[in-house]
Amino acid sequence: MDQIYILNVVFDFGYGEDTIYPVILKDKDEMILVDCGYPDFLQKLEQAAYEKGVDFSALTKVIITHHDHDHMGSLAAIKRKYPHIQIIASEKDAPYISGELKSLRLEQAENMQSTLPFEQQESGRAFQEFLKAIENEEVDLTVKDGDYFPWCGGIEIVETPGHMPGHISVYSKKYKVLISGDSLALENGKLEIAAPQFTLDMNEAKKSVLKLLNYDIETIICYHGGEYKGDISEGLKNC
Ligand SMILES: [Zn+2]
Numbered sequence: 001m002d003q004i005y006i007l008n009v010v011f012d013f014g015y016g017e018d019t020i021y022p023v024i025l026k027d028k029d030e031m032i033l034v035d036c037g038y039p040d041f042l043q044k045l046e047q048a049a050y051e052k053g054v055d056f057s058a059l060t061k062v063i064i065t066h067h068d069h070d071h072m073g074s075l076a077a078i079k080r081k082y083p084h085i086q087i088i089a090s091e092k093d094a095p096y097i098s099g100e101l102k103s104l105r106l107e108q109a110e111n112m113q114s115t116l117p118f119e120q121q122e123s124g125r126a127f128q129e130f131l132k133a134i135e136n137e138e139v140d141l142t143v144k145d146g147d148y149f150p151w152c153g154g155i156e157i158v159e160t161p162g163h164m165p166g167h168i169s170v171y172s173k174k175y176k177v178l179i180s181g182d183s184l185a186l187e188n189g190k191l192e193i194a195a196p197q198f199t200l201d202m203n204e205a206k207k208s209v210l211k212l213l214n215y216d217i218e219t220i221i222c223y224h225g226g227e228y229k230g231d232i233s234e235g236l237k238n239c
Contacts, residue, residue, distance in 0.1 A: 003027060003152060004175055006221055007048035009037055020070060021226045023179050024054055025152035025172065032061040032152060034170055034179045035223055039073040039134060042081065057082060061151070064089040065181025066167040067096040068105055068198075069134050071223065076135035090159065091142040093166030099136030104164055104200060106131040143168065158215070162205025163194055169212070176218040183208050184239065186225025191235040194224060209236055 005024040010017060022045065025032045031054070037045055049056040062085055064072050075097070079085060087097075095101040109128045116124045145159035145168075153174025160169045160183035170179040183205070185194035191209075199205050213236055220228040220235070228235060 004172065004177055004221075005049070005052040005054050006227060007045065007052060008226075009041065009044050009048045011038070011041075011044065019226070021221060021223055022048075023170075023221055024049060024052075024059075025155065026054065027152045030060045030151040031058050032063060032155075033059055034063045035065055035071040035181060036062055036074045036078055038070050040077070041074040042077045045074065045078075059085050061086045061088055063168075063170055064093070064097055064139075065169065065179075065183075065223070066090075066164040067093050067103060068164070068182065069131060071181065072097055072137070073134060076137040079137050086140045087137060088141045088143060089139045090157070090166045090168045091144050092161075093164065093168070094139035094142045096166070097136060098138050103131055103134070105198070108198075108200065158212070160208035160211070162201050162203075162208045163199050165200065165204075167208075171215055171217070176216055178212060178215065178217045178220045180220055180222050182223060183212075184220060184222050184228075184236075186220075186222040186228050189230065191220065191222070191228055191230075191239040193239060194222075209239055212236055 003026045007022045009020045020037060022036060023034045046056040089097050096103055113124050143157045147157040149155050156171045158169045158171050160167050163182040167181060167183060169181055169183050182194040184191050193199060193205050213233055217232050
């Protein structure tokens with residue numbers, strides 16, 4: 001996997017150390033980042049790329065798997081500093097990334113607010129304010145299920161709805177790697193449906209995982225949890 005780099009972006013929001021794993025795909029013409037961290041993470045991303053021997057400023061594209069704050073939080077900052085970068089997302093998710101439509105995560109948080117116990121209401125409101133402050137950004141190219149691009153040995157877009165309706169995963173044909181976004185998470189070495197409380201449609205999410213059985217995958221890279229080392233079809237069937 002010499003042309004696929006899994007970044008280790010380490011942070012601590014006061015609940016202990018955590019890591020997210022954005023991925024960079026690279027060939028002689030293209031350098032593509034999949035997902036880009038929380039707000040104000042640009043420097044962390046640059047640093048994480050540097051640690052893998054990759055020059056972040058050489059990026060040509062950013063693919064956003066879905067419009068959650070931890071996946072698109074630094075997108076506008078990246079585009080400001082590197083305006084040449086092309087931003088790619090699904091047709092369904094693009095209007096949320098651009099701000100044309102209201103964030104589904106914010107909508108969920110607003111709907112849940114009245115159900116929260118009193119002691120959680122303040123943090124519920126703070127979460128809503130945090131989501132409202134996420135900077136939107138225009139998407140340059142929209143994609144859909146099955147779209148294929150010759151970049152970096154060939155990549156295919158796989159629609160994996162559930163966590164969010166417009167969620168996509170990225171499949172690298174050459175390296176037989178699936179970049180899962182939040183269609184899957186890796187917890188204690190096991191593939192799981194990412195954060196059930198943030199999964200907007202659990203049935204869809206489970207269907208999306210089973211759909212991945214149709215792909216010849218040797219490695220799954222989860223945004224939350226990193227590289228899965230176990231048996232792929234067992235891992236998918238058991239989650
Ligand atoms: Zn998410």
